[in-house]
Amino acid sequence: MPRVERRDFLVLGGALALGACTPATRPTPPPPSEPASDPDADLRAATAASELALIAAYRTAITAFPELGSQLRPLAAQHESHLAAIDPAAASGAASAAPGTSSPGSAALGPVASPASSGGTSTPSSEDRVAEGSAPAAGDGPPAWTAAQALTALAEEESAAQQQRATACDGVQEAALARVLCLVAASEGQHAVVLTAWSEREAGR
C-alpha cells in the first residue's frame, strides 16, 4: 500500500506555487502517459474491482434466493452508484463486457459467489438448490446454504469492503476521491449492519 506523506504534498504545492509565479518557465507537464497521469489509478481500479465483486455477490444471492430480491436489489444498486462515482469507465463497462484491465477486475467478472473471507458458511450449494439453473455452481463442497447464511456472507463482504475503502482513503491523493471513498465506507458500514439484522431475522424463522 503506497502511502503518501505530507512531505509530498508540500513538494507538490511548492512546484505549483513556483509555476504560478513564473509562468514563462513553468515546466511543461510530462506527456500524459495514460496510467501515470492519475496517481490514484491503482486504488481506483482496485476499488472498482471490489465493487464489481460485491455486485456479483448480490446477483448470486438474489439468484439463489429470489425472495431476498426486494431487500437486496436496492443495496446492490447502491454499489452501482459507488462504482459510477469511483470509476465511471468501469461502471459503463460493467454493463457490457469485461473491462479486463486488472486481475482483480477480471476475477470479479466471473460468477463470484464465495467471499474471499474465511467464513466457510457461504459457499452456495448447487446440490441442494439445483432448481434455479442459473445459480452459479462455484463451490465444489456442497454445504447447505441458507438465506440467513447468504445474508451473513454478504454482511462479511460489506465489512471487508468498508475496511478496504478506509484504507484506500488513506492512500489517495485526490481529495474528491478521498471524500467518495469515505462515504462509500460509511455506506458499506450501513449495509453490513442491515444485512446482519436481516440474517438474524431469517435465522429466527
Added chain:
Amino acid sequence: MRAAASELTGLQAALAGEHAAVWAAGRAAGELRGNARTRALRQLDEHRQARDALRRSIVALGADPVQAAPAYVEPFRVEGAAGGRRLLAHVNEALAATYADLAAASAPAARRPAVTASTAAAVRALGWGAAPSAFPGAD
C-alpha cells in the same frame, strides 16, 4: 500551509456538527423512553467526547474552536419518540457527510479518524431509522 487551512475548516465544520449532535441527542432523549433513551444518552456522551477531541485538535492548530449555537432550529417538528428518532437519524446522516468532507480536507495519513467517525455516524443514523444510502448524508 493551504492544506492545513482547509483541514482547519473541516475540523471546525465537524466541531459545529458535533455541537449540533450534542444538542440533538439531548433534545431527542427528552422524547424517548427505555432503551432508546438510554442509547440516546450514551450517544450524547460520545458526541461530547468527539466534540472535546475536535476542540483540542483545533487549539493545537492555533485557532479558536467554534462555539455551539445558542439555540438550534429544529429541522422539522420533533415530537414524541418518532420525532426524536427522526431528529437523530437526520443529524447523524449530516455528520457522516461532514466527516467525509474533513477526511477529504486532511492529509492522507491523517484521514482515518474522520473516516471512522463518518462510518460510525452513518451506522448511528441507521439505528435511528435512516435508510441505507449510497453516500450517507450526501446524496
